Amino acid sequence: MINKLLFGIPLEFASGISSGSLVRVGTLLKDSATGRIVGHIQESGITQQLLSGITKVAVAPQLAMFDSVVNVAGLASSVYSNVQLNQLKKLVESLQVLQYANIGVAVAGIGVSAIGFGIMNAKLKNIESNLDQLSSKVDNHFQLLLERDLRQHYSQVYNLLEKSDLAHNYSNPVSEWMNVSSQLADESGFFRGELGYLIGSNSFNIDLFASLLRSLTICNSARIECLMLANEMRAAHDLSINIGQNYSQLFDNISPKSLVNKVGVEGDQSVIKNLVAGVRDITDAALTKPMLIESVIEQGVSGPEYISALKSEKEQPLLLIRSSNS
């Protein structure tokens, strides 16, 4: 069943998208003439592993720039094996074909997360260590937050993700995953609140915003992954609706111009434009995620089965989920 559902993104989609016969909306692909949903874009288990080797992805570099960074840094260092480097290039090419503005959406996650809680923890620790360097650059509210509260919240998220990981070994892990998903809601709420504060304040630090945004998306990805592992598919679907709407409420008022005004004339306008484009892609991806989960439900695939299939994919960083009506 699951093998019929997942497949790589066909090359002919590139010409369809560039000619306009196919359009991408968030993570779904539509036939522009009929409106029929052709499929849903979904990252595989290797995507986040590939991206975790790249530092400085927080500001969502443009794909073309990212491509060259991958070429230079990848070839010059031992971070990636040749196989991984090729997969990373394939990922960037696929994102370009799919006309994503930048790498931001991939960093936040495309479709349902299947990276595993250990990698999520590693990513969060990386974000937290970057945040330590920001303390002198932000206002009083965030200085206090960085020095005290934030550490406590990250610590709580680490614990919850460790519990989720450990639950794989339980004879009955469902209740643990449900419990963790519920507790992560509090941490997600914390990051959302701080992002709201930052967006509403007169000063704006791009690195702080990107770090909090990534932390929020990791928490939310983990919440959905937990529910899917517990095979609470309807709950995962409803939660993803809630998350998408929260992102829309939180981020729709951001505009390049409003951020330029806050950052000041010294702010690099292209970086800000790119950041907003990345945030829009992330929001669109979150808004279309319920349709992906709905499609999985309609095709009778269980949550654990779906996550397991994504994790076992070792070749393609991006997959297409056949739509239930195709």
Next chain:
Amino acid sequence: MTSADNIFLRRQILDWRDKHTEKIDRHLKKEVIFLYNKIDLIINKMSLKDIIKNEALTKKVQGIFNQWLEDELHLLFIEAKTDLNNIYQHQFENIDTRNDKLNYSDNNEIIRDIATATFSSGAAIFVIPRIATLFTSTVAAPGILGTLGLATTTVINWPLILAGLTVFSAVSVLKKNDSTNFKTKAINRYKTAIRKMIYEKAIHNKNNNSVSQSLQIKIEDTANLLLRELIL
């Protein structure tokens, strides 16, 4: 309309909003430089007597400013309107060719109504009225400012050259070279005052009610109105 259609439309409206608010600001800031230069040329060509009288100068500069503002706003309006129409027209085209097992017609009507209401209601941001009275000190401005919901009375304290001339008169007994210098300085100060006033009226001021700022707010309000009607 399906949920996917609405999500697509939402993104297009946000992109439309971001594009045009940024464009209004960037375009007017760029174009106002040409206006400054044009006004400088007028001032340079005028006799000192005309400048002192102020009336002829004010009338001339006012006319140039009005025409400039009308032309630029017209351009910005048309572009914003065309882009928004294209978004909705494209949406209708897609819907019209849809699989008819789903009934989209009701929602079509809703979207059309919203678009129509946006373009024709009191907000009416895409109407380009005349702005002949913009720069007067006593007349209410029912033209474009009024239509945009900006200040209903536009009081302009047209800068006078008096400050410069006081000094100029006091030293007019000096040598010709000195007096020419003072005259040049006075006129330069006058030009600077005019530029400042135009900038605050057209581009940016701390009360957030310059023409550019108000127009951007109207674009944002329109986008918000359209976004509120979408069910994601």
